[in-house]
Amino acid sequence: MGKTLFEKIWEKHVVKQIEGGPSVLYIDKHFIHEVTSPQAFAGLEKRGLPVFRPQQVVATADHNVPTLNQHLPIREELSRKQVEKLKENCAKFGIELYGLGHPYQGIVHIIGPELGVTQPGMTIVCGDSHTSTHGAFGTIAFGIGTSEVEMVLATQCLMQSKPKLMRINVEGTLNKGVVSKDIILYIISKISASGATGYAVEYAGSAIRNLSMEARMTICNMSIEMGARCGMIAPDEITFNYVKDRKFAPHGEDWDKALAYWKTLYSDADAKFDTELNIKAEDIEPMITYGTNPGMGIGITGRVPALTEISAEDKPSYEKSLHYMGIEPGAAMKGKKVDYVFIGSCTNARIEDLRMVAGFVKGKQKAKDVEVWVVPGSKQVEKQAIEEGINKIFEEAGFMLRQPGCSACLGMNEDKIPAGKYCISTSNRNFEGRQGPNARTFLASPLTAAAAAITGEVSDIRELIND
Structure with a gap:
């Protein structure tokens, strides 16, 4: 039997399967920000542990930062303390930080893709529920809690149970004035805010394939809003063209090797999903x-x-x-x-x-x-x-x-x-x-x-x- 996109990536990243329990999953990229990381770093310090693979961690300040006068000290005390603590922890543990004033600073789920850090076939986590955004590239990407942030910092692995699999097919042509945000709000309105609980969702169909990468990110971003563990879209030429030549994308022979692998990342024709939904693009306003x-x-x-x-x-x-x-x-x-x-x-x-x-x-x-x-x-x-x-x-x-x-x-x-x-x-x-x-x-x-x-x-x- 064929495999789904999710299964192909999941199986490649399982380090150990615990009998009758979860899998130990290897994590390729770990994004952190100022809100869910301080307690995780404190836990490492308490146990005398280093960050296991700091080169696979990317940090930025986003939740607590002001959006006016960023050159001035942050006025809100808690926000200022959290941003300062992130800076201190990254310096202490050798993690690259794109803090205020850095040309790469921004919302964690926006800077990953635009820098080419996010690439097809990866496992990606962050202490933020909207990590599902990165699934638009054909990745398994999901949010984790603070104790799990600590676990990934310490081991570059995470214990996870394999979710059920759902595919949502959106076929047809979108009407005038209808964009990707309308697609995902329509889907959530139909299946409810808990309708995908316990599932990894793959979005497919002609309407999805015709979207830009940025539009696909919007859809995967809100997968969590219907209870899904993650959302993903199979990578294609639109994906590859977006990633190519970005700051941290592979280059030369490394690009050719990566591309050959990325082209295998799709759900096989005979792959089985636990649930499948079909939506007509023309029905969406x-x-x-x-x-x-x-x-x-x-x-x-x-x-x-x-x-x-x-x-x-x-x-x-x-x-x-x-x-x-x-x-x-x-x-x-x-x-x-x-x-x-x-x-x-x-x-x-x-x-x-x-x-x-x-x-x-x-x-x-x-x-x-x-x-x-x-x-x-x-x-x-x-x-x-x-x-x-x-x-x-x-x-x-x-x-x-x-x-x-x-x-x-x-x-x-x-x-x-x-x-x-x-x-x-x-x-x-x-x-x-x-x-x-x-x-x-x-x-x-x-x-x-x-x-x-x-x-x-x-x-x-x-x-x-x-x-």
Whole structure:
């Protein structure tokens, strides 16, 4: 019987299979940041252990960093301490750090791919759930807890149980105004925020194959939002062309050897999945969330489900969610006023996302009562945006291009959405208080977020763009 993409990579990395238990899995690359690493390093020190293979660890500061005046000391005490501790630990244990001021600094899941650190066939971990982003390259990539961060630092291995396997096929051609963020929000809305729990998900089909690498990263990034252990896409010519000539990509004979292996990374025709789903690309319209988990999403022209459509078991949590959001059952989302627009995060802060937004807003002005933050995912994205004049387009539209970091994706730094305010966000989570205490979040694509920035309300991007 044939093997799936996941099985081919998994089997190549199993160091030892524990009878009746998990596998000891070798880890090729370990990304760390300032939030989940301090306790792990403290554990190593307590046991008198070095980092086993520091050359396979990549560190950056992203969650706690401010996105204005990064040349100044960080104002928030906890954030400042965490960033300083990362710097101290990396120096002590011999780990490369792309800290504030470094030309490679940025969100961990954006700098890995753009530097060519992320390559097909790898196992990749990070103390961050959205490590699944790297799966877009045909890798097994997943988030781990702090004790596991310590384990990988000490041994370059991790104990893991093999997940079940799911394939989601998206076939057909996307409609006008529909992008990769809409694909993944649509999938999550159909199977729920727990619909892929316990699975490694492979995305396939013509609509997926036609996406750019940056668009594929957006889809794999949000696999975790439906409970998946990881998400992945088989590498192809689009993947290889993206990786080629990047800073840490193989070169010369090493490239030829790597490429020959990468071309074997696909699911065989007779490979078996535990679950398989089929989706028509034509059924997807621009998406928007209305509740407090990413599965609570609808098409932009749809209506919030009425209470009669919700099971008795789910009704209490559903009503609680809508009460928090200030939204009535059965309401239309289109036309809902927004106060903030956030374009950024490891989901949608790559140069392609910024170009997409700039292409739409060029020559337009933001709504007067909306504050717009555009936060590039890395120093390299920021540099590219400036070189291409994207920053000028944003300035003229009244948008603010800030400095790289996780920013308003999560209320862990200075960029918080005020209580009670509505933010249409290109990030990945809309939990209660995720963007700040009592902030209210609508998740959407960069295009839908840009449309709201211009109109001041949730709008159908298809009505605002030319064919």
